Amino acid sequence: MAATAPVMEDMTGTMWRDPNWLAAFPLNDLSVLDYFALSPFYDKSCNNEELRRRGEGIERLAALPPGIEFKLQDAQPPHLFVIRKVLRKSPQSEENVAFYYILDGSIYQAPTLHATLSAKMKKCLHNVRAGFSKMQQDLDPLHKVVRAGASAKEEKARVAAALQPPKEPYSREHIMNVDNIILTVLQKDQQRQAPQALEQASVSHSSSRQ
Template sequence: MATPPVAPPAGAGGPNFDAAAPQPQPMQQPGTDMTGICFRDQLWLNTYPLDRNFVFDYFALSPFYDWQCNNEDLRRRSIHPLDSSHLSKMTGMEYMLTEVIEPNLFVIKKQWRDGPERVNPILTYYVLDGSIYQAPHLCSVFAARVGRALYYISKAFTTAASKLEKIGYVDSENESEPLESKATKETIDLKEVKRVDLILASLQRKLPPAPPHPPFPEGFVPPSTSEAEKDSENQQPGETQPSHVDPIIDQGPAKRMKI
C-alpha cells in the first residue's frame, strides 16, 4: 500500500537541507456538489490491480478525497485505511467501502462518526470500471426525472395544439363558403321532389283501378266489431287468445312432428 511522503523533522540534514525542503501546502477540502466531474488515472490502473485492497489508494488520488478524514490518519500510522476495528474507535469524517463487485464496481460512502454505533451518511461515491463518480442526491434524481417528464408532456401538448389549429382553420374555411351556393342546392332539391311527385301522379292516372276484394267462402260469417272488442276486454292479461288458424298449416311442413 502506498503511503504519502512525510516531511523530515526540523534540523535533520543541516540548515541547507531545511532551507531547500519544500513546505507542505494545506489541502483544500472537496466541494459538496461534484456530480459533474469524473476522475480516472489510466497510468495507475495499468500499474496496480483494482481490488478491495487497493481501491482506497486509488480513490485517495481523486479530488473527492478529504485529506482530513480518519482514514488518512490510519494511513500515516501504516494501518489499512478501511480497517473497521480502528475506525469504530475514532470520531470524525471517514470513508467506508460498502459494496464490492470486483473489478468493476466499488461503492464508497462518506460519513460522520459520533461513536462506535452512531454514523451519519453524507455522500456516496462509486468506482465504475476505473472511473470515479459522485452519486447524486435522491432529490436531484427525482427533480431530473420530473423535469424530463414535464418536457415531453409540454412537447406533446404543443404538437396537439398545432394540429388542432390546422383542423380549426380548415373548418373555418368550410364555414366561410357563400350562402348562395347552399340556397341554390336547396332549390334544386325542391325542384327534384316536385318533379318526382308529378311523375308518380301521372303513372297513377295511367294505371287501371285496383281489383275488388274476392268474395268470402260459403258458410263464413265475419265477426262483428262489437263482439271482437268485448272478447278482447274480457280476456285477462296473462291469457293468450286462441288462434283461428290451423296450427299445423301455420307452422308449415318443416315443423311437423316426424314419426
C-alpha cells in the same frame, strides 16, 4: 459538541481515473481506498487520512474520534466498487454524506435521490408540454376556417362557440355545426393536395412513356 455533516460540493459531472496507477496495481477490496484517496473526491481531513499518516489499517477507524470516514460499501472486483462517505457521530451512529462508485477504474460521484427525482420530473414535464403543443398543432386548422363573406373576427367567434361544450346535452344543430367545420377543413385539404397528386401522376406517366 456533536459533529455536523459538511456541505457537499456537487461533483456529479466529474470523472477521474489514473491510468498509470491502474497499470501498476490491481484494483481490489484492499487497494481501492488507496486509489480513491488520489482522486479529487477524497477529503484529506477525514479519519482515513489520519490512519494513513500513522501507517495503520482501516480496521482502526473505530478507535479514532468521530468524523468523516470513507468506507467500502460494496465490491464486484475488478470492475465495480461502491464507496460511502459517512459522518461518524459516535461508535453506534453515523450519517451518510455521499456515495461514489468506481467503474472499470473511473471514479464518479453518485447523484442524490433529490437530484435523480428532479431530473425525472423535468423530463416528464417536458414530455407533457410537447404533447400539448402537438395536440394544439393538430387542432389548429379548425381555428383557421373562414367562411366566404364572414370576417376573421366573426369566424373566430363562430368556431369558438361551436367547439365550446354546451351546458345542456349536445343538440342536433350543435353537432351539425361541428361536422360542417370539420368537413370544410377536409375539403380544403383535399383541394390543396389535388394539384400535387395530379403533377405526380403526370410525371409518372411521362416516365413510363419514355
